[in-house]
Amino acid sequence: MEKGLISVDRWSQGSQAYLLTHLHSDHTSGLTSAWSRGPLFCSRITAKLFPFKFPDFDLSLLRVLEDGSWYSVPLVSPSSGSETVVQVMAIDAHHCPGAVMFLFRGNFGCLLYTGDFRWEADSERAKKGRTILRDALKNDVIDILYLDNTYCNPSYVFPSREVAAQQVVDIIASHPEHDIIIGIDSLGKEDLLIHISRKLKTKIWVWPERLQTMHLLGFHDIFTTKTTLTRIRAVPRYSFNIDTLESLNAMRPTIGIMPSGLPWVKPTKGNANLFGSLLTSHYRRSRSSSNGGKADEMTGNLRSIDRFHQYIYSVPYSDHSSFTEIQEFIELAKPINMKGIVSASACYVEPLYYFGRLCGVRQTSQTLYVKHEKEEEGKRVATNESKYCFRDFNPNAEKRKRKNTALGVYLSRVSALRRKRCGAKIVESESSI
Numbered sequence: 091m092e093k094g095l096i097s098v099d100r101w102s103q104g105s106q107a108y109l110l111t112h113l114h115s116d117h118t119s120g121l122t123s124a125w126s127r128g129p130l131f132c133s134r135i136t137a138k139l140f141p142f143k144f145p146d147f148d149l150s151l152l153r154v155l156e157d158g159s160w161y162s163v164p165l166v167s168p169s170s171g172s173e174t175v176v177q178v179m180a181i182d183a184h185h186c187p188g189a190v191m192f193l194f195r196g197n198f199g200c201l202l203y204t205g206d207f208r209w210e211a212d213s214e215r216a217k218k219g220r221t222i223l224r225d226a227l228k229n230d231v232i233d234i235l236y237l238d239n240t241y242c243n244p245s246y247v248f249p250s251r252e253v254a255a256q257q258v259v260d261i262i263a264s265h266p267e268h269d270i271i272i273g274i275d276s277l278g279k280e281d282l283l284i285h286i287s288r289k290l291k292t293k294i295w296v297w298p299e300r301l302q303t304m305h306l307l308g309f310h311d312i313f314t315t316k317t318t319l320t321r322i323r324a325v326p327r328y329s330f331n332i333d334t335l336e337s338l339n340a341m342r343p344t345i346g347i348m349p350s351g352l353p354w355v356k357p358t359k360g361n362a363n364l365f366g367s368l369l370t371s372h373y374r375r376s377r378s379s380s381n382g383g384k385a386d387e388m389t390g391n392l393r394s395i396d397r398f399h400q401y402i403y404s405v406p407y408s409d410h411s412s413f414t415e416i417q418e419f420i421e422l423a424k425p426i427n428m429k430g431i432v433s434a435s436a437c438y439v440e441p442l443y444y445f446g447r448l449c450g451v452r453q454t455s456q457t458l459y460v461k462h463e464k465e466e467e468g469k470r471v472a473t474n475e476s477k478y479c480f481r482d483f484n485p486n487a488e489k490r491k492r493k494n495t496a497l498g499v500y501l502s503r504v505s506a507l508r509r510k511r512c513g514a515k516i517v518e519s520e521s522s523i
């Protein structure tokens with residue numbers, strides 16, 4: 091696609107149309123109430139939530155894309171000055187409320203930008219998404235897939251959200267005398283909270299702004315801001331830490347539950363907020379049982395739950411696709427080429443590294459860029475990018491990457507970095523991998 095036409099989840103000037111996949115803050119960095127650089131395309135739910143996040147935004151800039159329909163966006167070619175039309179379709183990403191992926195079609199070919207997504211094997215919404223994508227493509231081929239590669243590593247094996255939600259219910263039910271706090275973001279994990287509420291027949295406390303969001307999403311009876319009505323509270327993720335849990339336990343027995351695809355790191359000095367993540371062999375272990383772990387994934391028991399602290403459970407409830415789901419998605423999309431939208435770390439690799447063989451790219455022309463970082467006088471310093479050429483899976487590179495994953499809390503800072511690097515101006519220079 092020619093430069094200067096479209097940006098996705100990126101808000102600096104220089105494009106004629108802007109598209110927002112969803113409202114998580116790592117995708118809205120640079121977007122403000124005063125932003126007015128052009129029309130902003132998003133899903134209907136995102137448009138509904140938008141004024142709450144950006145109160146004085148000029149809403150006449152919003153353009154709603156209904157799920158599964160093609161829209162033509164007339165733009166002007168910066169190079170020729172003539173009109174060019176880009177077609178775009180939003181498809182449910184099943185990540186958080188309003189999250190969509192975008193399929194583009196035009197004289198540049200066909201591109202798919204997933205944003206953050208989770209398409210589980212048995213999810214009805216994902217099944218619908220697959221049908222829409224197949225029908226939309228017909229005989230077209232995706233030239234470039236921009237992919238959510240958050241968990242693009244074979245270590246990331248976790249169950250469906252349905253199974254993980256039941257694990258959360260089981261933990262709560264096994265602590266009948268405890269107060270419960272659950273760490274969540276300002277958007278997302280609603281299905282988990284609703285599952286808990288229905289199974290345990292209780293309301294769930296949320297903070298006042300979150301209650302407004304719940305009401306905007308149409309959930310009127312399940313959530314409350316009155317602490318006396320329930321022992322289960324969903325709290326902002328940033329306030330979920332050991333200090334909080336210890337303070338609460340000084341008053342009443344309380345446990346914390348952190349739903350995430352990432353196992354959590356025990357805090358060290360300077361990392362008291364339990365912010366980080368660490369790849370461990372934990373999920374690999376749970377997967378190594380018979381049937382490649384399928385049985386474990388489906389039982390819904392608590393064997394795969396880690397208790398990282400006496401007051402804290404980590405439950406593998408993820409709104410991003412697991413490694414296996416990423417592979418299944420690539421097999422469905424059959425792109426000619428692809429590029430990860432998470433690009434800022436040593437441990438998150440380009441999907442071509444693992445899945446290049448599934449693409450139509452000539453293997454000899456594939457290159458992979460992995461950022462290396464080194465410790466230098468106590469500081470991490472990004473070195474020049476290294477270039478790897480490969481034909482197939484490279485066991486030495488895998489060993490090297492595993493070694494990186496042993497660096498503990500260091501990865502947590504990397505995972506913070508990745509949140510700043512989402513979004514793309516959809517231009518040809520970005521697609522040449």
Ligand SMILES: [Zn+2]
Pocket residue numbers: 112114185186206
């Ligand atoms: Zn997100």
